[in-house]
Amino acid sequence: MTREISLPDSRRFFEIRFESIGGLGAHAAGQIVASAAVLRMGLNGSHFSSYGSEKKGSVVRSFVRLAPADCAIRNSAPIESPDVIVVFHGGLLAHPATLAGMRAAGTLIYAGHEHEAPDGLSRLPETTRVIRIDAQTIAREERSRPNAVLIGALTAALPFLDRQAILDTLEATFAGKHPEAVAANECAFTRGAEEFKLIENVGRGEGDLPAVTSDPLWGYRTAPLGGVLPLPGNTAHNDLHTSRNGWMPVLDADKCIDCGMCDMVCPDLCLVWSTTTGDDGQPTVKLDGVDYRYCKGCMRCVETCSTLAMTREPETHGMANRLRVPLFPDLFPATGGKHAT
Numbered sequence: 586m587t588r589e590i591s592l593p594d595s596r597r598f599f600e601i602r603f604e605s606i607g608g609l610g611a612h613a614a615g616q617i618v619a620s621a622a623v624l625r626m627g628l629n630g631s632h633f634s635s636y637g638s639e640k641k642g643s644v645v646r647s648f649v650r651l652a653p654a655d656c657a658i659r660n661s662a663p664i665e666s667p668d669v670i671v672v673f674h675g676g677l678l679a680h681p682a683t684l685a686g687m688r689a690a691g692t693l694i695y696a697g698h699e700h701e702a703p704d705g706l707s708r709l710p711e712t713t714r715v716i717r718i719d720a721q722t723i724a725r726e727e728r729s730r731p732n733a734v735l736i737g738a739l740t741a742a743l744p745f746l747d748r749q750a751i752l753d754t755l756e757a758t759f760a761g762k763h764p765e766a767v768a769a770n771e772c773a774f775t776r777g778a779e780e781f782k783l784i785e786n787v788g789r790g791e792g793d794l795p796a797v798t799s800d801p802l803w804g805y806r807t808a809p810l811g812g813v814l815p816l817p818g819n820t821a822h823n824d825l826h827t828s829r830n831g832w833m834p835v836l837d838a839d840k841c842i843d844c845g846m847c848d849m850v851c852p853d854l855c856l857v858w859s860t861t862t863g864d865d866g867q868p869t870v871k872l873d874g875v876d877y878r879y880c881k882g883c884m885r886c887v888e889t890c891s892t893l894a895m896t897r898e899p900e901t902h903g904m905a906n907r908l909r910v911p912l913f914p915d916l917f918p919a920t921g922g923k924h925a926t
């Protein structure tokens with residue numbers, strides 16, 4: 586059956602932008618929505634993503650354009666002013682680029698806990714519809730992933746999307762490679778469609794938020810010499826906590842023998858050590874804890890720890906900040922080395 590899209594103003598496409606971090610399934614989510622629209626709803630659609638070189642941890646944006654069947658989609662540029670923005674982790678809302686281009690008549694769906702009040706929401710236009718869904722918790726409880734939950738919420742928020750068509754596409758996507766995930770994804774999808782919350786009186790802005798455009802700063806006449814980085818970055822400023830999927834490693838210092846095996850497998854060197862003097866008067870090193878700012882939740886440290894000192898625990902709101910041992914305490918002095926989660 587062909588679905589009808591009610592397009593705002595005189596625009597030809599309905600545009601959705603997924604804002605995420607590698608590992609949370611934003612690319613797969615965009616693929617499922619666009620495939621369902623084209624193959625099962627009789628619409629035209631296109632989808633692509635932009636992401637960095639790492640599988641986990643780097644920013645991922647996924648773009649979906651939908652149009653009536655008689656309207657060809659010939660635009661493959663990134664979506665700058667979407668009708669819907671779906672944010673896979675509340676921590677991303679602190680970055681202005683996440684909400685850039687949000688339409689005053691649009692919809693924001695974000696993954697967040699009930700007691701969180703993410704930075705940045707007040708910048709939204711006051712007429713933007715804001716929806717929160719606790720995608721991490723639901724995904725953890727259903728042994729699924731946040732993307733299934735968020736697609737469920739998206740489907741409920743947009744009546745022109747055919748819920749059964751999207752669910753069938755979600756199931757078909759996993760039936761081949763991960764048949765054991767099909768039932769879990771269906772539960773997560775259904776809960777996403779039913780448990781979302783409409784948040785009112787959030788935005789204070791007027792009119793659409795400005796889009797972030799990517800005009801090049803330099804052309805061939807003005808670019809500096811090749812290989813010169815005038816503004817070098819520093820990975821100490823990275824914030825990878827949004828990669829965690831509702832679980833975090835927690836150290837029990839009483840069980841730790843400071844063997845260092847976890848440090849050898851941690852891909853982001855986020856374990857914090859100090860030097861002390863041992864009983865024999867010799868210098869020795871001691872594991873103080875984890876800097877969760879840089880921890881992606883890969884659980885290699887947990888799998889490697891032979892004494893069960895490092896365990897995998899469900900992450901609750903504020904827990905990472907409470908247990909965090911900063912690697913670079915002087916880097917963020919205003920927050921005592923803490924970051925905003």
Ligand code: SF4
Nearest residue numbers: 841842844845847890
């Ligand atoms: S592997 Fe386990 S025991 Fe060894 S340093 Fe790490 S947490 Fe401690």
Ligand code: SF4
Nearest residue numbers: 851880881883884886
């Ligand atoms: S889960 Fe463990 S190994 Fe993985 S990034 Fe975090 S501290 Fe490092």
